[in-house]
Amino acid sequence: METDNSSTNPSIYHSQKIISCIINPAARDGQSIKTWEMVKDKIEKEGLATELFITERVGHASEIAYSLRNRSDIKVIVACGGDGTVHEVSSGLRGSKIPLAIIPAGTGNDVARVHGYISDDLDNIIDIIINGVDRNIGALRIEAEPMPKEENYPSPTADSKWNGTAKENNRIVRWIFHETDSGITSLVSRAKLKRGKWIKGNLKYTYLGITEILKWRKRNAWVKIDNDNPVIINFSLFVFTLSEYFGGGYWVAPGASPIKDHAYLCKAWNLTRLQMLLLMGPLRKGKHVGKWGITLDKCRTLEIKSVNQNNEPVDIAHDPSLPINVDGEPCLQTPARIEFHPKQLWLRGSKDVSWDVS
Structure with missing residues (x-):
């Protein structure tokens, strides 16, 4: 699959309303859903709508992300889980113009760390989800x-x-x-x-x-x-x-x-x-x-x-x-x-x- 090679993300996605979350319910010994609920409440207070997709098996996050990749009403897709969940969502989104954001809820959280997310700092995470910079990575x-x-x-x-x-x-x-x-x-x-x-x-x-x-x-x-x-x-x-x-x-x-x-x-x-x-x-x-x-x-x-x-x-x-x-x-x-x-x-x-x- 060929991907878009432009250097800046189209601004149309910054005007959309829905933030979609794909969550691994087993991440952090089941605490990932509670973390999402806290993030969700603050996001919705900013006037943004949310929707939640819960994974059921290995590889399911990729399937979900792939099914969402061309929706024009999504502002950002959030992966809530560890590096494995982030990998699966990234795989399904590769080539899409919809950006990926992260709620770090795993053991290593290396991808989130590299991109400036601070685990357990909800204000930091929410600010990036809403106001962060979209970068086109290799x-x-x-x-x-x-x-x-x-x-x-x-x-x-x-x-x-x-x-x-x-x-x-x-x-x-x-x-x-x-x-x-x-x-x-x-x-x-x-x-x-x-x-x-x-x-x-x-x-x-x-x-x-x-x-x-x-x-x-x-x-x-x-x-x-x-x-x-x-x-x-x-x-x-x-x-x-x-x-x-x-x-x-x-x-x-x-x-x-x-x-x-x-x-x-x-x-x-x-x-x-x-x-x-x-x-x-x-x-x-x-x-x-x-x-x-x-x-x-x-x-x-x-x-x-x-x-x-x-x-x-x-x-x-x-x-x-x-x-x-x-x-x-x-x-x-x-x-x-x-x-x-x-x-x-x-x-x-x-x-x-x-x-x-x-």
């Missing part, structure tokens, strides 16, 4: 193999109506509006689906991170970045991102901006288990680049394949698998091709964000 198109079902977490479906059709057999397409990562980070995300459910907050990620690092198994991979020659590496971690933060506040790409004509690739190859453990602190503070060969560069395409016993690239999944996070969801796996595309989604954020100084 996205990453990933084509990769789906991961299998894990307990109650389903294997992803093609959803070609809004994601498009894969060019390779046995692969599906997803669009990424924040970041994609793979390696030890995606194994942690996958582990979260079945372990550590009794631990709350960021402590869960620390616990899972340590346990996954301790049982890490080496995985070689064929990697091609932009027009560079492909290389065979001991795969540890990459983050291909449009924004500065990921993983609930880790400062992976200082200075990154989602409105540039490129994305950013942080790569960390050949790390030992000890280096993985020691990386967590510097990564949270944005002090990781330069350590143990870690780099951060502009990037537009990234391709990853597994290799056979002769270190030749093959189009089959890694064994053991190498999951890939898609805006925080560990739903895909190698082999994969990821491409940057500019100006894919209108996202409403704060008037003042550090990465938009124009």
Whole structure:
């Protein structure tokens, strides 16, 4: 699907009245609906009408957003939930002129943070929903193999109506509006689906991170970045991102901006288990680049394949698998091709964000 590439959002949407909210009722242990009710009351006092759509399953937010994308009476569509909900709504809206706003109600809330939303500050959130700046952000198109079902977490479906059709057999397409990562980070995300459910907050990620690092198994991979020659590496971690933060506040790409004509690739190859453990602190503070060969560069395409016993690239999944996070969801796996595309989604954020100084 082709998207509008104009640089300013049509003013017609600022004169419309309806604010539509797509809400994940399970977000923040069920508190998301109460949060929406408080936001709704204040919005309606400003003379704006609202409507609510409640998701019922994984992928439902994309279906709802896609059904709303061409309505002329909608001022803004609000995603109320975590980064997963924001991703789904963004996928359904990609290419629409209706902007997306956010009520952060998840664990990480990285997308909301990047665009100036302050969790639990209702005045900030409402001001952005009503008066925020609409920016046309880029996205990453990933084509990769789906991961299998894990307990109650389903294997992803093609959803070609809004994601498009894969060019390779046995692969599906997803669009990424924040970041994609793979390696030890995606194994942690996958582990979260079945372990550590009794631990709350960021402590869960620390616990899972340590346990996954301790049982890490080496995985070689064929990697091609932009027009560079492909290389065979001991795969540890990459983050291909449009924004500065990921993983609930880790400062992976200082200075990154989602409105540039490129994305950013942080790569960390050949790390030992000890280096993985020691990386967590510097990564949270944005002090990781330069350590143990870690780099951060502009990037537009990234391709990853597994290799056979002769270190030749093959189009089959890694064994053991190498999951890939898609805006925080560990739903895909190698082999994969990821491409940057500019100006894919209108996202409403704060008037003042550090990465938009124009």
